[in-house]
Amino acid sequence: MTGVLLRAAHVTRRFGAFTAVDDVSMGVEPGEVVGLLGANGAGKTTLIRMLLGLIAVTSGRVDLLGGPPDRQRRRRLGYVPQGLGLYGDLTVRENLSFSARAYGTAEPVLSPALRGYADVLVRELPLGAQRQVAFLAALAHAPDVLVLDEPTSGVDVLARAALWDTIRAQAERGAGVLVTTHYMQEAQQCDRLLLMSDGRLVGEGSEADIIGSTTAVAVRTGDWARAFAALAELAEVLRAAGIEASLQPVPATIEERMLVLSRQAKAS
Amino acid sequence: MTYSVRSATVRFGPAVALDDVTVEVPAGSVVAVVGGDGAGKSTLLRALVGEVPLDAGLVEAPPRQRLGYLPASAGSWAALTVTQNIDFVAGIYGLAGDELAARRAELLERASLTPAAGRLAAQLSGGMRRKLGFIMAIVHRPALLILDEPSTGVDPVSRIDLWRLASEAAASGAAVLMSTTYLDEAERAAHLVVLDSGRVLVQGSYDQVRAGFAGVVTRADQPVRAEWAWRRGRILHEYWPVGDPPAGTTAVAPDLEDIVIALSLARRNAVPS
Numbered sequence: 001m002t003g004v005l006l007r008a009a010h011v012t013r014r015f016g017a018f019t020a021v022d023d024v025s026m027g028v029e030p031g032e033v034v035g036l037l038g039a040n041g042a043g044k045t046t047l048i049r050m051l052l053g054l055i056a057v058t059s060g061r062v063d064l065l066g067g068p069p070d071r072q073r074r075r076r077l078g079y080v081p082q083g084l085g086l087y088g089d090l091t092v093r094e095n096l097s098f099s100a101r102a103y104g105t106a107e108p109v110l111s112p113a114l115r116g117y118a119d120v121l122v123r124e125l126p127l128g129a130q131r132q133v134a135f136l137a138a139l140a141h142a143p144d145v146l147v148l149d150e151p152t153s154g155v156d157v158l159a160r161a162a163l164w165d166t167i168r169a170q171a172e173r174g175a176g177v178l179v180t181t182h183y184m185q186e187a188q189q190c191d192r193l194l195l196m197s198d199g200r201l202v203g204e205g206s207e208a209d210i211i212g213s214t215t216a217v218a219v220r221t222g223d224w225a226r227a228f229a230a231l232a233e234l235a236e237v238l239r240a241a242g243i244e245a246s247l248q249p250v251p252a253t254i255e256e257r258m259l260v261l262s263r264q265a266k267a268s
Numbered sequence: 269m270t271y272s273v274r275s276a277t278v279r280f281g282p283a284v285a286l287d288d289v290t291v292e293v294p295a296g297s298v299v300a301v302v303g304g305d306g307a308g309k310s311t312l313l314r315a316l317v318g319e320v321p322l323d324a325g326l327v328e329a330p331p332r333q334r335l336g337y338l339p340a341s342a343g344s345w346a347a348l349t350v351t352q353n354i355d356f357v358a359g360i361y362g363l364a365g366d367e368l369a370a371r372r373a374e375l376l377e378r379a380s381l382t383p384a385a386g387r388l389a390a391q392l393s394g395g396m397r398r399k400l401g402f403i404m405a406i407v408h409r410p411a412l413l414i415l416d417e418p419s420t421g422v423d424p425v426s427r428i429d430l431w432r433l434a435s436e437a438a439a440s441g442a443a444v445l446m447s448t449t450y451l452d453e454a455e456r457a458a459h460l461v462v463l464d465s466g467r468v469l470v471q472g473s474y475d476q477v478r479a480g481f482a483g484v485v486t487r488a489d490q491p492v493r494a495e496w497a498w499r500r501g502r503i504l505h506e507y508w509p510v511g512d513p514p515a516g517t518t519a520v521a522p523d524l525e526d527i528v529i530a531l532s533l534a535r536r537n538a539v540p541s
Contacts, residue, residue, distance in 0.1 A: 040393055040423035127305035154420065154449050156304020156464065157529045158536070161498035168499055182424045184452045185525060189501050226439075253452075255424040 003066065004029055005145045005176035006051055011060035013046050020046040022199040023060070028145070028176040033167060035190030036180045037210075039258055043199040044180045048147060051178075052077065065144060075103065078143030078175075082150050084134040088123030092133050095122055099137040108140040113162070128159030135166055146170055146177045152186060164189050184254055195254075197261040207254060214252040214260055270294040271316065271412050271443050276325035278311050278466075285311040287466040288325075293412065293443040298434055300457035301447040302528075307463040309447040310340055313414050316445065329412055333361060336410030336442075340417050343401035346390035350381060350400055353389055354407060361408035375403045378436065380429060395426025402433055406442075413437050415446035419453060431456065451524045462528055469531050474524065481527050483509040483534075486517040495537055498529050509534050 006028040013021040021043045028034045038044045049055045050062050053069025065073045079085075086095050092114060093107075100107040110118055114132055117125055122133060131151070138146070151167065152160040167189075171177050179190060187193055187207065195203035195210050203210040221227045223243050252260070271293045278286040286308050293299045293316075301309050314320040316329050317337045329335065344353045351372065358368050376382045379399040384392060389400060398418050406413060415434065419427045431453070438444045446457075454460040454474075461471040470477050486506050491497030492514065497506040505520065506513075507530040513519065522530065 039425050040395060154305050156307060156532070157451070157525065158498075158532050159304060161529060164499045168502070183450060185450065189499070191502065255428060258424045259428050 004063070005065060006178060007063040008047065008051060009061045009063075011047070011050060011062060012058050013050060013055070014058045019199050021050070024196070024199075024201045025060075026194055026201060026204075028178050030144075030174045030176050031171050032191045033171050033177040033179060033189065035187045035193045036178060036196065037182060037187055037193055037254065037258070038196035039182060041198075042196040044196055047196070048149075048178075048180060052079070052147065075141070076144045078138035078141070078146045080131075080134050080138045080146075080148045080151060082153070084130055086122045086130060086134055086137070089121060091119050091121055092125070093118045095133060096137055096140070100140050103141040105141040108136045111136070128155040131155055131159070131163060132166075135163065139166070139170065142173075142175075144175055146175050148177065148179045150181050150183065150186065151179060153181075153183065160185075182255075182258070187254055193254075195258070195261075197258065202261055203257070210254060211252050211257050214257050216252045216256050269411065269443070270328075271330065271445075272326075272328045273312065273315055273322075274326040274328075276312070276315055276327070277323045278308075278315060278320055279323050284466050286315065286322075289463070289466070289468055291445075291461050291468070291471070293445045295411070295443045296438055296441055297458040298438045298444045298446065299459045299461065300454040301445065301461045301463060302449065302451055302454040303447075303463035303469075304449060306465070308466040309463055310416055311466075312463065313337075313416050313445065313447055316412070317414055330410070333408070334411040336405040336408065336413040338398075338401045338405040338415045338418055340420075344389045344397060344404060347388065349386055349388055350376070350392070351385050353400060354403055357404045358407045363408060371407060375407065379403055379433060393423075393426075395422040395429075398422050399426060399429060399433070402430060406433075406437055409440075410442060413442045413444045415444070417447050417449065419448060419450070427453075451528060455524050460524075462531075464532055464535065469528065469535070477524065477527060478522075481522065481530070483507055483530065484513050484519050485522040485526050485530060486513045487520050488517060492517070496533055498533075500526075505529075507533055 004027040008024055008026050011021060011024050024047060036044050050057050051064065051069065053064065053074060062069060065076055067073060096107055111132065114129060117129055122130060152163050167177055179186060181187060193205065193207060193210050194201060221243060226241065227243055272291060274290050276286050276289045289312060291312065301312060303309050311320055315322060315327055317335060318329065354372050355368065363371065376385055381396060381399055384396060389397060392400060402418060418430050422430065434444050434446060448454055459473055462469040472480065487503050488506060489503060491504050491506050497504045505526055
């Protein structure tokens, strides 16, 4: 498979007077894991819904697997929503049979970790195992495009590492993966990041590219409680208060970059 | 003043939710409890609040009226406005009149919720609802503030607000204990406690945890021993608990994520004694 799997070209979506997505262009290629970052209300969900053909664009153009995102092309898509989309009242095996029938594919083989759970109701599983089941259900038809919403939130570190192994294996067999998240740990697992704020695409590239020249100030002191109270008026006040502290610029985190962008958006 | 649970064990039927856990929360500091689903975070917090009895061990906590608790679930009434929610809880603690008005205004301002004061809780975003829950937990100036996953599902901007609010509470003298599933958040706390299957995997300041970490983490495209390796983006990291890694491997400086995974693997892969 070659070419861009998922593409938005100058896509805009308005709801009445409100512009949810404003002139966004982006793409996902085979074999890459792309992270879509943004605070709540940044436009991530609206963009995804347009890419999947669930809502129409106001202007611009969306391509899924080389054409408009119709029913036929959506069959080659795998989607794991944050709520997982499983039936809690069905067992693991029943959930997997259901999704396999819906996609007209063979039932997936349970991983060793899930084998003991085959006949357990999904709602009685630990969250990490539920996520594994949702992944199996979404991957059984070997989709060309995989869309994941905060795929590893809430699970322990080992379950998280296992999920990332699964995601990476999909990319290595040629699928394009789009992960929406606002967590650093998930962003750091991606090959490339897209940052949205206030409906627009405001950053693209590696974590370092996104953070750019934004810095934060690290205050190191043994007297942090007083320093914290004094910080509202910064270094001068610290010195005047006789607090031994160093103030030094450090690279910002992605979250801090998002905070800066959101304040700029509010100010303009 | 330091609040604590000591050698705490909690069982739910045959399941051991907490297994000999000791955690101290000194006044004026933020302690973060981190772990995945089922690690025992909520049980630990609820033991301190007095909602879960211990099968063994001791709890030292202030009396109920000096406790502030934000549960993992919503923690506000959807059909009341932001102001009504705060006033209702404040009333339980005997806060009223000008004193309440001043305290409410101060907290709303600090949480950037002043413009939403008249809005129904049902109409708040997830992040705003968590900040309202935080205000309700702290309105009576508790000596011990317990926050169960205040930042889960919350957008990054509100998350930074919540961390500032928790730090301000500690700076004004409260002992603050909060849980999170995110290791990068725990790195910011004065003291972090990593729970795994009901037991303390490691605890201390981030610097102490790093300094106390034994063994070497290497990076590679292909692992030498798959059961000791985990994924970080396009490459894998691998843990060598004892002895030098083989020639040709490249050591990396492990971050908290690496350390927690390595210690979890060491527990899982250990030969039972």
